[in-house]
Amino acid sequence: MELIDVFATVVEQQSLNKASQLLNVSQPALSRKIMRLEEELGIQLFVRKGKRLELTRAGEVCYEFALEQKRLERRLHEKLQAFKTSIKPASIVIGASLTTLQSTLPDLITIYTREYPNTDIKAVTGKTHEIVPLIKEKRVDIGLVASMIEDPSIVCVPLFDDPLCLVLPEGHPFADKEELFIQDLHELPMILFSRGTWYRVLMDEMFHRCGVHPDVKMEIDSFEAITRLVSTCKTATLLPESYLRHNLIEDNELTVRFIPELEQTKRTTSLLFTEEAVLEPSIRRFIDQAVRHYHTADEYTL
Structure with missing residues (x-):
């Protein structure tokens, strides 16, 4: 092998x-x-x-x-x-929305397993409204979603705000333009998230608010597929900043541009769990490390 x-x-x-x-x-x-x-x-x-x-x-x-x-x-x-030890390995089940599964969860798992390599971590994928009941029913220990949830039976800890960015293929007419405004997106050929997804709802609200109507060529619910097709089809897209790693931009020959209205159009990625769940040491450690990683320890303490 x-x-x-x-x-x-x-x-x-x-x-x-x-x-x-x-x-x-x-x-x-x-x-x-x-x-x-x-x-x-x-x-x-x-x-x-x-x-x-x-x-x-x-x-x-x-x-x-x-x-x-x-x-x-x-x-x-x-x-x-x-067979080597009588101590049962720790385990964590994480429920993640598709966006956080692709952009945030890999980093958190890497950070955690670096210190606790023997922990069995499982991931369950679902939409945000599907993750919440899984937490309540104790079918997952922690939820990771690109949203803030207000529910008295669940603790919601914000990790970071995630604004949208304009992503362009190299050579695009807007790539080297000195300044870009939200109105520049009007009738601009774009690939966007599928309708009904949280990020698409956020985009559509922003487009409506600003009176902008892009020329939507494709609607896809995969970060990876959108990233590849932007280069192939020479179109623009909007992606959350947390997904835009340096190697992703470099390897796909992309350019990222920041527009004020887009920076204000953001979601908050959060951890969700019950107060009972943090009594388990492995779950508490995972939450603690996630909070420290995103420098929000001063906002929340277990």
Whole structure:
């Protein structure tokens, strides 16, 4: 399974150069490993587009298998751990909306597992209105949503405000324009979130308020798909700032522009849980670390 692991690393780093540094092998050696895997499988896993590597559909299937393999290996180690110690491994079930699952949850899990690597963390995806009852029914321990929830049976801790940004492909007429205003979005070809999603509702309210009507070419509910299509279709989009990591912008050859009205159009990402849930040490530690990470410890103390 070594070649599959190497392949997964290349996918996750989105760069042969970065993957070779992480794996401590030369780039030519890494390229040979990928070629050997493609020869063994008898199918192409990547296509090159300029400086970028892009997965083929077969590559996507292969990566899904690699992720499943990692999960199985992790579960194996967790099961075997039970034979080495009488202490039951800690576990946390997190309910996350799609936006927070893609943009915020990976960082929080990385921070937590760095200090508590043996914790079994599971994620359940759902819309915000679906996550709230799961918390009440104790089917998830913590909720992570891009919203503020007012419910007397749930504690809501705000982590950070997340404004919208205008994202453009390199070479777009607006990319180097000295100043941009919300009216510049009128009739601008754009790819936006699907109707009914929280971010789309936020956008539509802002468009209506400002009298702006963009030319919506596509409506999609996936951050990743929108990001790729912006470059491919040479259109603009609006994305939350928390999702716009440096490597994402660089690898997809995108430009980010800030417009005052967009900066005021923001959601608040929050943690949701019951007072009873924090009696569990692992859950309390996760919440504490999340709060410290976003510098809101002065606003909330368990």
